[in-house]
Amino acid sequence: MIFSALHTVAQENTWWKETVFYQIYMPSYADSQGDGYGDFNGITGKLDYLKELGITGIWLTPFLRSPKVDNGYDVADYYAVDPTYGTLDDFKNFLHEAHKRDIKVIMDMVVNHTSTECEWFKEAQKSKDNPYRDYYIWQDKPNNWESFFGGTAWQLDETTNQYYYHKFDVTMADLNWSNPKVVAEVEKVLRFWLSLGVDGFRFDVINFLTTNGILQDNPIKNGSQEHLYDINQPGVKAALKQLKAVVNSYPNRFTVGEIGSDKVEVLKQYQSPEMMDVVFNFNFGSIAEFSAQKIFSELHSMEQQMESYPTLFFGSHDMPRMMNRLANGNPDKAMALAALMLTARGVPFVYYGEEIGMHNILANSYDEIVDIQGKTHYKLAIAEEKTENEALTIANSHNRDKSRSPMQWNGSASAGFTTGRPWISVNKGYSSNNVALQEQDKNSMLARYKALIALRNSQPVLQYGSYKNLDFKDDRITFTRSYNGRDITVIINFGNDYKVTLPAKSKILSGSINLKPNSFILYTTGE
Ligand SMILES: [Ca+2]
Numbered sequence: 001m002i003f004s005a006l007h008t009v010a011q012e013n014t015w016w017k018e019t020v021f022y023q024i025y026m027p028s029y030a031d032s033q034g035d036g037y038g039d040f041n042g043i044t045g046k047l048d049y050l051k052e053l054g055i056t057g058i059w060l061t062p063f064l065r066s067p068k069v070d071n072g073y074d075v076a077d078y079y080a081v082d083p084t085y086g087t088l089d090d091f092k093n094f095l096h097e098a099h100k101r102d103i104k105v106i107m108d109m110v111v112n113h114t115s116t117e118c119e120w121f122k123e124a125q126k127s128k129d130n131p132y133r134d135y136y137i138w139q140d141k142p143n144n145w146e147s148f149f150g151g152t153a154w155q156l157d158e159t160t161n162q163y164y165y166h167k168f169d170v171t172m173a174d175l176n177w178s179n180p181k182v183v184a185e186v187e188k189v190l191r192f193w194l195s196l197g198v199d200g201f202r203f204d205v206i207n208f209l210t211t212n213g214i215l216q217d218n219p220i221k222n223g224s225q226e227h228l229y230d231i232n233q234p235g236v237k238a239a240l241k242q243l244k245a246v247v248n249s250y251p252n253r254f255t256v257g258e259i260g261s262d263k264v265e266v267l268k269q270y271q272s273p274e275m276m277d278v279v280f281n282f283n284f285g286s287i288a289e290f291s292a293q294k295i296f297s298e299l300h301s302m303e304q305q306m307e308s309y310p311t312l313f314f315g316s317h318d319m320p321r322m323m324n325r326l327a328n329g330n331p332d333k334a335m336a337l338a339a340l341m342l343t344a345r346g347v348p349f350v351y352y353g354e355e356i357g358m359h360n361i362l363a364n365s366y367d368e369i370v371d372i373q374g375k376t377h378y379k380l381a382i383a384e385e386k387t388e389n390e391a392l393t394i395a396n397s398h399n400r401d402k403s404r405s406p407m408q409w410n411g412s413a414s415a416g417f418t419t420g421r422p423w424i425s426v427n428k429g430y431s432s433n434n435v436a437l438q439e440q441d442k443n444s445m446l447a448r449y450k451a452l453i454a455l456r457n458s459q460p461v462l463q464y465g466s467y468k469n470l471d472f473k474d475d476r477i478t479f480t481r482s483y484n485g486r487d488i489t490v491i492i493n494f495g496n497d498y499k500v501t502l503p504a505k506s507k508i509l510s511g512s513i514n515l516k517p518n519s520f521i522l523y524t525t526g527e
């Protein structure tokens with residue numbers, strides 16, 4: 001009895017290897033009641049669109065109650081839906097409707113820090129002997145640790161005359177993960193949402209958990225700080241194992257970790273069924289400008305070094321859109337990149353709007369900047385006596401608004417995103433680029449995305465196949481994936497015209513043998 005029960009629990013949970021995820025940036029997807037912000041009822045209304053697109057998993061950016069200084073990555077109440085996005089019942093309805101369509105839902109879980117408006121912090125602030133005091137990190141004197149958003153990471157709290165630590169904004173106080181009460185508190189939060197039926201979590205900046213009591217200065221090397229004591233601290237892995245044990249106590253759940261590091265050898269340390277099922281590698285996903293060689297070498301390095309699946313993505317809410325950053329506005333190039341993301345070995349994450357080739361927006365003045373990171377860099381530049389124009393340029397290079405403009409549904413006012421005033425600028429190109437237009441065009445990006453995703457969803461080789469080869473030559477990325485005696489070969493051509501010689505008995509699944517620049521072919525051999 002005991003053994004069979006254990007066997008059931010230990011059965012490998014693999015749905016995520018079959019899943020095409022779609023990241024929804026909560027405030028920007030669909031507004032149901034005209035306040036200018038996306039909400040759950042809006043998203044629920046788009047589930048048929050996502051089902052049609054072939055999406056089988058949704059990652060929602062934070063939707064818990066928050067002052068939204070950092071768009072919800074600053075949680076004030078871990079048990080409440082932010083009223084901007086609706087009610088808990090709206091969320092439950094959304095989840096039910098998604099599950100009805102066989103779409104899994106994972107939520108962003110931000111536990112490195114809370115908003116300073118969280119009750120835990122408000123209590124902690126009251127006195128040095130408050131029971132919540134040690135939920136956070138306090139010092140009589142700041143050390144040299146820097147905020148990720150710029151400037152010092154310490155803020156004086158005048159009530160108790162001590163400084164609290166904030167790796168990010170001053171309104172986002174870091175939780176003290178060396179306190180077992182914090183761990184227990186977060187476990188309770190996870191259970192609450194898992195019990196409601198969420199299929200897993202995307203854990204935010206998970207290697208920033210402050211688990212080490214030693215708060216000494218970071219060493220300075222060549223003028224910049226080495227993050228020896230504030231990131232990847234001893235204890236992070238143990239904390240992740242505790243969190244994952246809670247997740248694994250519910251059947252068929254999944255975790256993906258955001259790891260703040262550009263080293264695959266650091267990333268892979270956090271990837272295991274006992275910690276994070278998969279992790280994001282930003283060297284691959286947020287590569288600053290197009291290079292077929294660089295994309296290939298990151299893919300190759302993940303394949304060589306990581307034991308489990310890598311994640312495959314070229315866009316998120318923290319980086320400029322793939323269409324501008326990598327594809328230079330060329331839809332064919334964006335499609336070739338999409339083909340890589342949807343046919344290589346790994347878990348693909350499509351960022352909302354990529355499927356219609358959405359472009360960046362850019363702020364023309366300080367007033368147009370919404371993102372806290374953009375604003376902070378502007379103010380720091382002004383403080384350093386830069387001109388307003390210089391400060392704007394600096395701010396725009398850090399400004400994450402670029403990829404956060406409302407989803408372009410149709411040609412009506414505000415792209416059909418809202419009947420009211422959108423919280424952030426709509427991309428001006430929406431009247432010529434939107435879902436409604438692309439749905440009428442069988443050669444549109446949307447149609448091509450649907451076809452690619454349908455292929456991935458129907459071919460176990462593309463979900464489970466290992467690589468027989470993974471090669472790069474003349475700006476062509478080529479691989480053959482193999483599973484249960486069936487092979488699928490993918491050639492993605494970022495170079496010049498190239499004619500493919502098909503092996504005997506092969507069948508083309510997509511594309512043609514005459515590969516133009518920025519095109520691809522998929523063909524199968526075997527049964
Ligand atoms: Ca709304």
Ligand SMILES: [Ca+2]
Pocket residue numbers: 112167174175208209210
């Ligand atoms: Ca921390």
